Amino acid sequence: MKIVILTGAGISAESGLQTFRAEDGLWEGHRVEDVATPEAFERSPRTVTRFYNARRIAAAEAQPNAAHYALARLAEDGGHEVILITQNVDDLHERAGFEGVIHMHGSLAMARCYECNVQFDAPMEMVVGDCCPGCGAPTTRPDIVWFGEMPYQMEEISDALSTADLFVSIGTSGNVYPAAGFVEFATRAGAETLELNLEPSSGVFENSRQGPATVLVPQWVEDLLA
Known part of the structure; x- marks a missing residue:
């Protein structure tokens, strides 16, 4: 069976990482418009850079939880083809042992250059004006897909959804597109959801279970592998 999984902020919340948009509309005390758009970076690159430096440090200090480890176990079992797409910018899936994660919204561990678009490992604390290791220009930024930018690997994601037997969404509100439309795409392609x-x-799912990811995901994996 080919299983395509989408994870959102809810799976990392139990590792202590705040969800993207809290009930008050803020992300770690900031308006999303002030830290998650290209325009925000143009207006105040130091504010945006400091914000992602803090997120990078927090992510490095967090630990994978039972849900992360359960998904890695599912992939390692070998009985199913498992493709994992995440909206999260942390590396908790990788640290739990899942290889080949599709980070559609980028990664805190990476930086890229506005000038030549090369991607490279980000230092723990980026500084505005850091030089690109590719072209040397002082035009680097966090490698995060901001509002108004195209998510990464969309062609690969579309191919996966179009051939999935089962699409599973974990810990995501279903409010941010294009990820919010994945369930409809998979349904049209004939996948269970x-x-x-x-x-x-x-989203409109055939089946829905409510509860903490650290409880639901290990239970689901155990049932699938039984």
Whole structure:
């Protein structure tokens, strides 16, 4: 069976990482518009860079939880083809042992150059004006896909969804496109769909289970591998 999994902020929340948009509309005390758009970086690159430096440090200090490890176990089992797409910018899936994660919104561990678009490992603390290791220009930025930018690997994601037997969404609100449309894409392609989340999202899933990811995901994996 080919299983395509989408994870969102809810799977990392239990590792202590705040979800992208809290109930007050803020992300770690900042308006999303002030830290997650190209325009914000143009207006105040130091503010945006400091924000992602803090997120990078927090992510490095966090530890994978039972849900991360359960997905890695599912992939390692070898009985199914498992493709993991994440909206998260942390590396907790990788640190739990999952290889080949598709980071559609980029990664805190990476930086890239506005000038030549080369991607490279980010230092723990980036500085505005850091020189690109590729072209030497002082035009580097966090390698995060901001609002108004195209998510990464969309062609690969579309191919995976179009051939999936099962699409599973874990810990995501279903409010941010294009990821919010994945369930409809997979359904049209003939896949079964399952949602594991604290509460039902706006997406239309055949099956939905509510509860913490650290409880639901290991249970689901155990059932699948039994």
